[in-house]
Amino acid sequence: MFRTRFAPSPTGYLHIGGVRTALFCWLFARRNQGKFILRIDDTDQERNVEEALAPILAGLRWLGIDWDEGPDVGGPHGPYYQSQRSALYQAAVDELLRRNMAYRDYATTDEIQAERDAAVGEKRDFVYSRRWMAETPDAQRRFEAEGRAAVVRLKMPRAGTLVLEDLIRGRVEFAWAREQDHVIQRADGSCLYHLASVVDDRAMEITHVIRAEEHLSNTPRQVFIAQSLGYELPQYAHLPFVAEPGSKVKLSKRKLDKYFKNRDFASLVEHGRSIARRIGLETSPEEFNPVVVDFYREVGFLPEAIVNYLALLGWSLDDKTEHFHRRELIEHFSLDRVNKAPASFDAVKLQSFQDRHMQELPPERKAAMVIPFLERAGLIPAPATAADRARVEALAVAAGDRIKVAGDVLEFADFFTPDDELSYDEKAFDKRIRHSAGAVELLGRFRATLAEVELFDAGTLERSLHAFVEAEGVPIGQIIHALRVAVTGKGVGLGMFDTLALLGKSRSLRRIDRALGRV
RNA sequence: GGCCCCAUCGUCUAGCGGUCCAGGACACCGGCCUUUCACGCCGGUAACACGGGUUCGAGUCCCGUUGGGGUCACCA
Numbered sequence: 019m020f021r022t023r024f025a026p027s028p029t030g031y032l033h034i035g036g037v038r039t040a041l042f043c044w045l046f047a048r049r050n051q052g053k054f055i056l057r058i059d060d061t062d063q064e065r066n067v068e069e070a071l072a073p074i075l076a077g078l079r080w081l082g083i084d085w086d087e088g089p090d091v092g093g094p095h096g097p098y099y100q101s102q103r104s105a106l107y108q109a110a111v112d113e114l115l116r117r118n119m120a121y122r123d124y125a126t127t128d129e130i131q132a133e134r135d136a137a138v139g140e141k142r143d144f145v146y147s148r149r150w151m152a153e154t155p156d157a158q159r160r161f162e163a164e165g166r167a168a169v170v171r172l173k174m175p176r177a178g179t180l181v182l183e184d185l186i187r188g189r190v191e192f193a194w195a196r197e198q199d200h201v202i203q204r205a206d207g208s209c210l211y212h213l214a215s216v217v218d219d220r221a222m223e224i225t226h227v228i229r230a231e232e233h234l235s236n237t238p239r240q241v242f243i244a245q246s247l248g249y250e251l252p253q254y255a256h257l258p259f260v261a262e263p264g265s266k267v268k269l270s271k272r273k274l275d276k277y278f279k280n281r282d283f284a285s286l287v288e289h290g291r292s293i294a295r296r297i298g299l300e301t302s303p304e305e306f307n308p309v310v311v312d313f314y315r316e317v318g319f320l321p322e323a324i325v326n327y328l329a330l331l332g333w334s335l336d337d338k339t340e341h342f343h344r345r346e347l348i349e350h351f352s353l354d355r356v357n358k359a360p361a362s363f364d365a366v367k368l369q370s371f372q373d374r375h376m377q378e379l380p381p382e383r384k385a386a387m388v389i390p391f392l393e394r395a396g397l398i399p400a401p402a403t404a405a406d407r408a409r410v411e412a413l414a415v416a417a418g419d420r421i422k423v424a425g426d427v428l429e430f431a432d433f434f435t436p437d438d439e440l441s442y443d444e445k446a447f448d449k450r451i452r453h454s455a456g457a458v459e460l461l462g463r464f465r466a467t468l469a470e471v472e473l474f475d476a477g478t479l480e481r482s483l484h485a486f487v488e489a490e491g492v493p494i495g496q497i498i499h500a501l502r503v504a505v506t507g508k509g510v511g512l513g514m515f516d517t518l519a520l521l522g523k524s525r526s527l528r529r530i531d532r533a534l535g536r537v
Numbered sequence: 538g539g540c541c542c543c544a545u546c547g548u549c550u551a552g553c554g555g556u557c558c559a560g561g562a563c564a565c566c567g568g569c570c571u572u573u574c575a576c577g578c579c580g581g582u583a584a585c586a587c588g589g590g591u592u593c594g595a596g597u598c599c600c601g602u603u604g605g606g607g608u609c610a611c612c613a
Contacts, residue, residue, distance in 0.1 A: 027613055059613060127611070143539060144609090169611055187542070196540055201611045211613050235541055235608040256542085259607080264548075266605055282564090330549065330562090337551035338561045357550080360606070364548050367563045377576085420575045483572090498572040510574040 020052030022226045023219070024085075027059045028070035032077035032311040034363065035230070035260040035269050038328045042257055043228045044083045045329070045351040055222055056088030058099045061214050067101070077311040081321045082344060087222070095222040100214050103221075107209035110217045110247060111170055111202060118153075119246035120202060122168040124161035125150035145176070146199050170203035172242060180238050185226070185255035185353050192238045200239050212236065216243045219252055228255040228353070231360070232268065255353050258332050261362040269363055271309050283308060286365040290317040293425030297394035308365055318387060318424025323375040327368045331361045341374055369422070377419050385411040388427040397434035409433075409520075416516035432506050433520055437528045442536075446509035450499040451537060457500040458537055460490065464497060465530045474523045476515035483515070504533035 024040040026032075047054040056078070060067050075089060087093025097103060114120035130146065137144035152158040152168065161168070175194040182190045202213040219227060234256045244251055259268045263280045267273075277283045286308050294301045299316060306313055314324055326342050333356050335342075342350075376384070389410055393400035402410070413430060414421065421427050432440060451457050467486050471478060487494050498514055505526055511517060518526050 025613090029613095062612070130611095138538080141538080171611095190541070192541075196609090198609075204611045206611090208611090210611070215613090230607095231542070232607055258543080261606085266543085268607075327549095332549090334550055336561090340549090340562055359543050361549060364563075367549065370563055373576090418576065422575085494572060502573065508573090512574085514572055 020047060020050045020225050021055060021223050022047045022052065022228055023055040023057050023222060023224050025057045025059045025215070025218075026074050028067045028074065030070040030073060031271075031305060032074045033269075033271060034309050034311060034328070037077070037081065037083075037311055037324075038260050038331055039228070039230050039257060040078060040083055041081075041325060041328050042333070042351075042353075042356070043226075044085075045347055046226065046228060046255075046353060047086075048348045049351045052225075053086040054084075055093070055095070055224070056085035056098065057218060057222065058089060058101075059211065059214070060099055060101045061209065061211055067099070073312055077315070080315050081311070081325055083325075100218065103214070103218065104207075104209065106217055106221060107203075107214050108207070110213060110243075111209065114172070114202070114243070114246055115170065117246060118173065119242075120170050120172050121148075122152045122158060123148075123150055123171045123199070123201075124152055124158075124164075124166040124168050126166070143196060144198070145195070146171075148199070167205035169201045169205050171199040171201055172239060172246075174199050174239070174242060180241060182237060182241070182254065184234070185253055186258075186356050187234070187256055187358060190234065194238070194242075197238050197242070202243070212240055213243060216240050216247075216249070220244065220247070220249045224252050226255060227252045228257065230259045231256045232259060255356075258357055258360040260331060261360040263363050263365065265362055266360050268360070269309065271304075274303060274307060274309065277307070277309070278303070280365075282365045286369065289423075290425075293317045293391070293423070293428060296428045296431075297391055297425070299394075308363075308368075318391060318426070319372050320375045320379070320387075323372040324368070326375065327371040330371075331363070332357045341371075373419065373422055376422055381411050381414045384414040384421065384424075387424040388414060388421065391425050391427055392434065395428055395431065397428075397431055412520055416512050416520055418512075420512070430512070432508065437525055437532060440507045440529060440532070442503070442507040442533075443509060446503050447507075447533075450503045450509060451533065454496075454500055456492070456496065458534065460492065460497045461500050461504060461530060462534060463490070464501065465527060465534075468518075468523070468530070469527060471523065474519055474526075476513070476519045479515040479518050501530075505529040 022043040024043050026036060026040075044054045046052070058067070058071060071089065078085070085091060087095060088098045111120065115122070129150065133147060134144045150161060150166070151171075152161055158168070174197045178194045180192045180194060182192070184190055200212065201210060203209050237254060241251060261267055262269050262273065263277060263283050278287065290306065290313055291301060294306065294316065306316070308314075311324070315321075322343060325344060325347070329342060329347050329351070330340060333351065335350050335355065379387075385407065389398070389402050389407065392398045392410065393402060398406045398410070410427075413427070413433060417427070417430065420429070451461070464483070464486055467482060471482055483494070483498070487497065499509065502511060502514055502517065503509060505521060506517060512520075521529070
């Protein structure tokens with residue numbers, strides 16, 4: 019049975035690169051009928067873990083990346099918070115000391131730094147002299163008498179080669195002599211990440227460590243810990259990281275300022291902000307941007323689209339298939355089709371996946387997605403009435419693929435505003451009505467025609483307008499633009515006849531009257 | 538700087554020695570459709586980083602160069 023894990027730190031947000039890693043771990047587990055474990059790396063807990071973890075769990079759940087063991091769901095290998103597992107780490111440290119694979123070290127950070135500086139000055143690799151290493155109780159007492167405190171360091175080999183068979187990278191070799199005697203336990207007794215990670219992976223019976231490439235150079239020390247403890251090694255798979263838009267540098271939340279200067283990134287952000295404003299959502303650039311998964315949820319992206327895009331960022335099935343649903347990804351995913359080179363994050367391409375997934379959504383699902391936005395914007399009562407739901411669904415049908423993210427429904431807010439509160443795009447009003455020769459008269463006459471229409475549906479309306487322009491002997495463009503501005507206040511929108519049908523007869527007439535009245 | 542990783546259109550990628558004067562997708566540029574917008578349809582521009590090998594034959598294998606990146610914490 020294969021077991022993979024994702025081990026986020028409670029940072030308060032779910033990073034898009036982290037999600038990609040989680041997704042690959044999850045897909046691999048699901049593909050092989052294995053288990054996916056979520057473990058929280060909170061060894062240096064300064065903040066409120068629960069609070070900082072909530073968005074991460076919520077984000078994973080929203081994306082449909084579910085875990086078999088971990089926070090909330092429990093499991094046989096808990097607790098799943100590293101902060102609650104220190105006894106295990108302590109036992110591992112003791113064992114390492116007992117086996118002489120680690121030692122107590124009494125050097126101060128300044129002393130270590132001095133050695134490091136000296137090595138750099140002499141242009142040689144830094145290797146700790148182990149001058150403050152204490153392997154006997156005597157030595158310990160002597161150093162402690164000087165007022166020193168001990169950390170525990172790994173006693174790394176100083177010769178030989180580690181040969182690693184990485185599932186993605188193939189054979190990778192490291193010279194042991196270049197590895198440092200890393201600290202695994204602080205003077206205060208708390209343990210460091212690498213120790214904890216190895217101990218937990220073993221305890222949780224992780225078979226495949228699938229993580230981002232930046233951990234590749236950390237692997238030797240982890241292998242050393244595992245081997246020193248007599249653990250069987252897991253399989254390693256180091257994924258390429260997700261890079262910045264248009265660059266090969268690792269995507270980082272710390273460089274947001276730079277990304278905001280990227281055109282596509284910036285316009286996605288602006289789109290999101292305009293939706294946020296209308297629903298009264300407080301946003302900060304720090305938390306509301308395309309690097310953070312919450313952003314997509316809040317503006318109404320489809321989790322399926324995000325998953326599809328992210329899966330293709332570093333993995334592919336063949337030379338043409340790009341549109342995947344979760345099921346298909348699970349069916350086809352394999353690590354040997356994962357790329358080695360980093361892939362840069364492209365907001366525009368992500369949007370195109372969103373478009374395609376949105377297009378195949380049936381109207382009732384689209385309506386359900388969109389309703390919360392209308393409610394939050396105060397355009398329909400919350401909870402929506404059955405009549406509202408029906409209207410929204412009709413709107414969703416008429417809107418076709420114009421609603422690209424759920425929040426886009428707010429572009430059609432004018433359907434929900436009272437007729438006497440409709441605002442007008444003055445430029446469009448001038449161009450199409452006020453200064454368009456004959457527009458006002460035509461509009462007036464067509465209003466009369468409209469008043470006679472019995473069945474106010476798109477087909478009937480289309481026939482009557484065509485009959486009207488034929489009788490008038492004018493091209494359809496002469497009136498249709500004016501009509502649109504009159505009933506929606508805007509120069510662009512849905513199909514004209516859908517618009518009228520959606521509004522219904524009395525509201526359409528009232529809006530035409532109001533428009534004519536303000537010329 | 539040491540070590541490690543990586544290298545096909547602007548971007549994501551296909552390619553696992555011949556079927557590649559390199560295929561698909563997004564973007565871009567034309568055109569069509571059309572009541573606006575959004576779709577849709579048709580067409581187009583655009584890449585094997587460079588240099589050596591190996592081979593009858595290299596985008597594909599090897600070496601080097603260049604370039605890019607990761608990592609070198611008592612962070613995770």
